[in-house]
Amino acid sequence: NAGVTQTPKFQVLKTGQSMTLQCAQDMNHEYMSWYRQDPGMGLRLIHYSVGAGITDQGEVPNGYNVSRSTTEDFPLRLLSAAPSQTSVYFCASTRGGNLNTEAFFGQGTRLTVV
């Protein structure tokens, strides 16, 4: 199993451009989420999904959109990139809402907005 796969690994955008960060998992996990990590800090939750067709906001949702049309995929969209969105983005998945199961993380997408 591949686990959680994120693409691309690196991306440079100009201010105002749009792009989609891809996340796919092959573990049939219900829950998926997006975090961002800024220098010297832990991860912060952007958006999450508890199943196909269901999404909700996390701690820092502004400037990002998500959708969940399938169990496997959970893309993160930046509609108009800003320098403040320069960060490393991690996607995670977990098997349902049981807090007694670990989250699996992808390897991250390093985004720079110039």
Place this chain on the structure above:
Amino acid sequence: DAKTTQPPSMDCAEGRAANLPCNHSTISGNEYVYWYRQIHSQGPQYIIHGLKNNETNEMASLIITEDRKSSTLILPHATLRDTAVYYCIVRVRNQGGKLIFGQGTELSVKP
């Protein structure tokens, strides 16, 4: 949301036990303590988790105090490859069971 406090950095000699402390004094009764580590800004790697009992797996041991306000991650025989940032995390029920990360402890294992 419950928050965690960890020392920013620690050193450990190779082959010795590494004991990483964490305070989570505002944790609620149904919230779990998780430990992850991150090597060179790669994706966080799961280590261990627990609710109130001590836990052990092939990677580490987790000791949770009886009042659940603090915990210690123990790497029994640290190797150079254990050099990483270690995050003590509280997993809460809201927002899809989100993980609340703190600043982490940068562990340096030295020969």
